[in-house]
Amino acid sequence: MDHQTDDDVLDAVGPRLRALRRDRGITLAAVAATAGVSESTLSRLESGQRRPSLELLLPLARIYDVPLDDLVGAPRTGDPRIHLKPLQRFGMTFVPLSRRPGGIHAFKMIVPARPRPLEPTPQTHEGFEWLYVLNGHLRLVLGERNLTLPPGEAAEFDTSQPHWLGSADGGAVELLILFGLQGVRAHVRTDADRP
Known part of the structure; x- marks a missing residue:
């Protein structure tokens, strides 16, 4: 079983954000403008010089169209079922x-x-x-x-x-x-x- 510390989880967010942005071919300036944050803040976040916060991650999850759990690398709950609500x-x-x-x-x-x-x-x-x-x-x-x-x-x-x-x-x-x-x-x- 993998026992990651909170620091390990937070340190992995920046590289994950950078990879998502590059995979989608979006510039740092475009993401920063859409998210409503400065380009330098986003750059520091991607490089690990700034700690991620919920206020920064929520708009980025929307921009990249991924669940917040994927951005922070949250572990799966072990239950892959989708609970259907008609x-x-x-x-x-x-x-x-x-x-x-x-x-x-x-x-x-x-x-x-x-x-x-x-x-x-x-x-x-x-x-x-x-x-x-x-x-x-x-x-x-x-x-x-x-x-x-x-x-x-x-x-x-x-x-x-x-x-x-x-x-x-x-x-x-x-x-x-x-x-x-x-x-x-x-x-x-x-x-x-x-x-």
Whole structure:
């Protein structure tokens, strides 16, 4: 078992921050401006001449899109499970399958069975969505198009287009959704795509 002291943990933060910044190809000046700290403060933090504080690490975790635990090298709790907390929205159940801030978010969505299917109420928002139907028949209204997707079919679209998801036949529908903010798309590969 590794017994690191608090000093060891804090000493490792600077090199970890420098590696994250370089891996992303971001300049020290750009990170400092976005984080709202001086370039010299960030430079001293990366070189280990300044101790990290929560006030410095929180904005950096957001900028680098990593959990705070990753910045300080916090040990894993030993439990890799994601504890799912379903959310109810628009009469449907959304189960978050990912917990990482930023980037692409994964959800399982459940459209409940209804004796009379709902009338579509298309919405728009920023982002890009990829979906895959697990069970049931999904009705996807996308702009002027009205599509029915059976199990095993997938669709992707820019969510700035008016869209609506529901049951095609009144039965329950289960699907997986990958959602990213504008400019973040899921890249799906098949065996045929591989060299």
